Amino acid sequence: xxxxxxxxxxxxxxxxxxxxxxxxxxxxxxxxxxxxxxxxxxxxxxxxxxxxxxxxxxxxxxxxxxxxxxxxxxxxxxxxxxxxxxxxxxxxxxxxxxxxxxxxxxxxxxxxxxxxxxxxxxxxxxxxxxxxxxxxxxxxxxxxxxxxxxxxxxxxxxxxxxxxxxxxxxxxxxxxxxxxxxxxxxxxxxxxxxxxxxxxxxxxxxxxxxxxxxxxxxxxxxxxxxxxxxxxxxxxxxxxxxxxxxxxxxxxxxxxxxxxxxxxxxxxxxxxxxxxxxxxxxxxxxxxxxxxxxxxxxxxxxxxxxxxxxxxxxxxxxxxxxxxxxxxxxxxxxxxxxxxxxxxxxxxxxxxxxxxxxxxxxxxxxxxxxxxxxxxxxxxxxxxxxxxxxxxxxxxxxxxxxxxxxxxxxxxxxxxxxxxxxxxxxxxxxxxxxxxxxxxxxxxx
Amino acid sequence: xxxxxxxxxxxxxxxxxxxxxxxxxxxxxxxxxxxxxxxxxxxxxxxxxxxxxxxxxxxxxxxxxxxxxxxxxxxxxxxxxxxxxxxxxxxxxxxxxxxxxxxxxxxxxxxxxxxxxxxxxxxxxxxxxxxxxxxxxxxxxxxxxxxxxxxxxxxxxxxxxxxxxxxxxxxxxxxxxxxxxxxxxxxxxxxxxxxxxxxxxxxxxxxxxxxxxxxxxxxxxxxxxxxxxxxxxxxxxxxxxxxxxxxxxxxxxxxxxxxxxxxxxxxxxxxxxxxxxxxxxxxxxxxxxxxxxxxxxxxxxxxxxxxxxxxxxxxxxxxxxxxxxxxxxxxxxxxxxxxxxxxxxxxxxxxxxxxxxxxxxxxxxxxxxxxxxxxxxxxxxxxxxxxxxxxxxxxxxxxxxxxxxxxxxxxxxxxxxxxxxxxxxxxxxxxxxxxxxxxxxxxxx
Numbered sequence: 006x007x008x009x010x011x012x013x014x015x016x017x018x019x020x021x022x023x024x025x026x027x028x029x030x031x032x033x034x035x036x037x038x039x040x041x042x043x044x045x046x047x048x049x050x051x052x053x054x055x056x057x058x059x060x061x062x063x064x065x066x067x068x069x070x071x072x073x074x075x076x077x078x079x080x081x082x083x084x085x086x087x088x089x090x091x092x093x094x095x096x097x098x099x100x101x102x103x104x105x106x107x108x109x110x111x112x113x114x115x116x117x118x119x120x121x122x123x124x125x126x127x128x129x130x131x132x133x134x135x136x137x138x139x140x141x142x143x144x145x146x147x148x149x150x151x152x153x154x155x156x157x158x159x160x161x162x163x164x165x166x167x168x169x170x171x172x173x174x175x176x177x178x179x180x181x182x183x184x185x186x187x188x189x190x191x192x193x194x195x196x197x198x199x200x201x202x203x204x205x206x207x208x209x210x211x212x213x214x215x216x217x218x219x220x221x222x223x224x225x226x227x228x229x230x231x232x233x234x235x236x237x238x239x240x241x242x243x244x245x246x247x248x249x250x251x252x253x254x255x256x257x258x259x260x261x262x263x264x265x266x267x268x269x270x271x272x273x274x275x276x277x278x279x280x281x282x283x284x285x286x287x288x289x290x291x292x293x294x295x296x297x298x299x300x301x302x303x304x305x306x307x308x309x310x311x312x313x314x315x316x317x318x319x320x321x322x323x324x325x326x327x328x329x330x331x332x333x334x335x336x337x338x339x340x341x342x343x344x345x346x347x348x349x350x351x352x353x354x355x356x357x358x359x360x361x362x363x364x365x366x367x368x369x370x371x372x373x374x375x376x377x378x379x380x381x382x383x384x385x386x387x388x389x390x391x392x393x394x395x396x397x398x399x400x401x402x403x404x405x406x407x408x409x410x411x412x413x414x415x416x417x418x419x420x421x422x423x424x425x426x427x428x429x430x431x432x433x434x435x436x437x438x439x440x441x442x443x444x445x446x447x448x449x450x
Numbered sequence: 451x452x453x454x455x456x457x458x459x460x461x462x463x464x465x466x467x468x469x470x471x472x473x474x475x476x477x478x479x480x481x482x483x484x485x486x487x488x489x490x491x492x493x494x495x496x497x498x499x500x501x502x503x504x505x506x507x508x509x510x511x512x513x514x515x516x517x518x519x520x521x522x523x524x525x526x527x528x529x530x531x532x533x534x535x536x537x538x539x540x541x542x543x544x545x546x547x548x549x550x551x552x553x554x555x556x557x558x559x560x561x562x563x564x565x566x567x568x569x570x571x572x573x574x575x576x577x578x579x580x581x582x583x584x585x586x587x588x589x590x591x592x593x594x595x596x597x598x599x600x601x602x603x604x605x606x607x608x609x610x611x612x613x614x615x616x617x618x619x620x621x622x623x624x625x626x627x628x629x630x631x632x633x634x635x636x637x638x639x640x641x642x643x644x645x646x647x648x649x650x651x652x653x654x655x656x657x658x659x660x661x662x663x664x665x666x667x668x669x670x671x672x673x674x675x676x677x678x679x680x681x682x683x684x685x686x687x688x689x690x691x692x693x694x695x696x697x698x699x700x701x702x703x704x705x706x707x708x709x710x711x712x713x714x715x716x717x718x719x720x721x722x723x724x725x726x727x728x729x730x731x732x733x734x735x736x737x738x739x740x741x742x743x744x745x746x747x748x749x750x751x752x753x754x755x756x757x758x759x760x761x762x763x764x765x766x767x768x769x770x771x772x773x774x775x776x777x778x779x780x781x782x783x784x785x786x787x788x789x790x791x792x793x794x795x796x797x798x799x800x801x802x803x804x805x806x807x808x809x810x811x812x813x814x815x816x817x818x819x820x821x822x823x824x825x826x827x828x829x830x831x832x833x834x835x836x837x838x839x840x841x842x843x844x845x846x847x848x849x850x851x852x853x854x855x856x857x858x859x860x861x862x863x864x865x866x867x868x869x870x871x872x873x874x875x876x877x878x879x880x881x882x883x884x885x886x887x888x889x890x891x892x893x894x895x
Contacts, residue, residue, distance in 0.1 A: 013764055032550045039558035041574030042760025046548055053550040057543045083541055092537045096528055098502045099743035103491055105477045105498040113484035129486030134579040134745045141612045166767055167586045169613035180762035293768055298544035300579045300745040300769035315487025317625035322611055323738055324745035
């Protein structure tokens with residue numbers, strides 16, 4: 006059950022500088038000297054990027070890469086509306102939440118109703134800079150209101166890089182310690198498990214661990230999940246989390262929906278990932294895509310959950326909710342709506358899924374194609390059905406050599422991870438599928 | 451020893467809407483509804499800001515406020531060089547550290563040598579979005595390398611809003627729990643203590659608590675301090691932390707210099723606050739002023755301290771060290787140097803200190819004027835020498851009524867906190883002193 010120290014899926018191995026261009030090798034040496042050993046690069050041959058536009062990245066020599074990976078820019082790289090909104094606001098004012106400002110209130114008003122349920126009716130927004138900060142704050146609040154410390158997450162979850170969020174981010178690897186009050190349940194694996202009973206089995210596991218946490222003298226503060234289970238291997242089956250939310254509440258815990266990956270129309274079907282599961286969360290956390298690259302993140306929360314915390318202490322984040330962050334977030338939200346990107350996700354997501362399934366029919370090494378909207382996983386297997394990490398790594402690196410950027414994920418590192426900007430077009434999809442087909446044909450001829 | 455729940459120095463009391471303009475009262479009600487109870491506003495009559503330029507803020511009616519408080523914009527509000535650098539980079543590329551990019555390496559090269567000591571010679575930079583994230587990461591690393599959990603901070607320290615950093619931020623108030631492995635030492639109070647023995651006494655307290663932490667079965671991972679002791683009441687005596695660093699190392703702990711407040715030329719005398727104390731830190735954390743308002747922060751670290759962490763796990767922060775963050779940080783650093791702002795701090799800081807001392811000579815209610823560079827504290831006292839929080843609150847609010855923005859700090863909330871942008875001019879200083887004199891004359895006539 007042990008993984009090599011510091012292992013990361015699709016990471017460059019710094020011991021393998023040979024075979025790289027002199028320029029790349031030199032840049033990597035400079036990085037090691039200046040940034041140290043905790044940083045990781047993608048790919049066997051790391052990409053040097055110098056420019057981006059829409060769904061394309063460009064290296065210094067001007068080579069174009071198709072970006073089928075970066076969800077931080079849902080509107081595509083360098084979207085002019087966000088650049089303009091940020092520039093205008095930076096020229097006007099950039100300060101914090103201890104003065105009254107309009108932008109933050111307008112943005113909260115724009116976003117809150119869309120959550121539906123209790124948060125949509127009377128919820129509050131709080132702003133941070135990163136998804137890690139959002140999940141960290143969510144758990145601080147959950148522990149304060151419940152008076153308990155227990156947290157349940159999925160087996161290979163990732164929820165952040167702070168001390169607390171890393172303690173319930175098992176995907177950081179065996180050498181990154183989990184918290185004493187953290188328990189893990191298996192993700193709802195629709196490929197290797199029975200899709201019909203995923204929710205029920207997950208709910209039973211949650212109930213069992215909640216009891217166990219109580220037995221250890223504390224109890225369950227919160228359950229947290231990314232509803233696409235990205236680092237668990239990407240599982241998009243809807244309506245799984247309903248029974249889980251019931252089990253969490255029966256144990257007196259809060260249900261935290263981590264929407265850093267699945268939020269802001271990523272799944273196409275609904276604007277928020279949790280809505281595909283019909284649950285009504287106590288706290289929703291959000292991050293990455295929120296400002297199309299500008300550091301902005303936050304939580305939405307039921308008033309009852311924050312009342313005690315707000316009375317007993319306070320929350321201040323110097324940059325969180327500053328005027329420029331709000332301008333970036335507003336422009337991003339407005340553009341997702343004005344450009345009909347949620348509809349684009351439905352259309353292009355279906356096209357991409359169909360194309361990948363056609364490849365799966367030809368190449369038996371593809372065991373499964375799954376996910377939702379523009380967040381797809383392609384599970385690579387050996388003839389006996391077991392995970393094939395080597396194939397996934399080779400496909401990712403061969404695609405990179407053909408200047409198409411994707412990555413891999415999952416506990417066995419065998420699931421291709423395709424997660425392009427939401428503006429991905431039919432032509433982009435055709436290019437992705439054509440290049441993937443060529444790579445598969447070369448490997449499995 | 452208990453403070454009211456959720457108390458904050460210079461916070462608006464939401465129960466006191468009467469007396470405010472209809473517009474302000476309505477904006478506050480909207481804030482409460484949309485942002486909830488954990489947010490705080492400054493002043494009895496909160497300021498609605500809509501525009502900023504240099505050392506001035508403007509409300510919607512166009513009234514000008516002199517900003518003698520906001521250190522997040524060392525170059526002044528909306529400095530064109532940072533706006534231009536951010537705009538240009540946003541139009542070009544904004545992506546993360548898992549691709550090779552030049553800007554982050556160039557910035558690390560610009561910043562590292564200036565730390566001097568071991569970090570200056572061979573240190574690494576790691577980037578986060580906020581000072582909280584920087585301190586959180588510093589402690590994760592310190593605990594990983596030492597294998598211990600104990601943290602020593604000062605009695606009223608503030609180091610961040612994450613779960614871990616809040617656990618060693620006693621200034622968040624009695625209802626925000628300190629960590630089980632957190633111990634506090636008194637700040638070096640040069641007003642109420644003997645200035646000659648400040649360092650020695652602090653070192654003794656550190657040694658005692660380190661022994662106590664060991665006695666509880668763990669030990670000292672790190673000592674952390676802001677060398678201006680901002681939330682402890684602002685103490686600027688230099689050369690205090692040398693004996694402390696020795697005591698920390700004797701106990702096997704790391705010395706973490708929190709430069710979020712004192713870094714980037716704020717103290718005038720030196721570029722970094724710890725350099726006024728002649729110490730060579732293991733980790734330096736930085737934040738607020740680094741990008742003149744853009745969310746960027748980070749740590750600088752000795753290679754030996756990060757080696758194991760880098761081998762065993764990894765650090766990735768989606769927005770941390772992105773191209774735009776680096777462009778903002780580079781423009782800010784270059785401007786501090788090109789505009790000679792460190793020299794301006796020396797000159798204007800001396801002028802301001804002299805002016806405040808002249809007021810202290812006329813008004814016995816000013817017990818002490820202290821600090822360093824453009825970070826000054828003015829301690830308000832009653833005739834018997836005890837702290838006068840009411841006077842500090844009245845002065846802060848009376849100055850706000852005259853459109854001069856400062857705040858207050860310290861465990862007894864009786865220390866005026868003056869911390870303007872580094873571009874503060876002689877004319878700005880004259881206006882600050884003239885208005886302060888008028889306020890004092892009205893109170894103490």
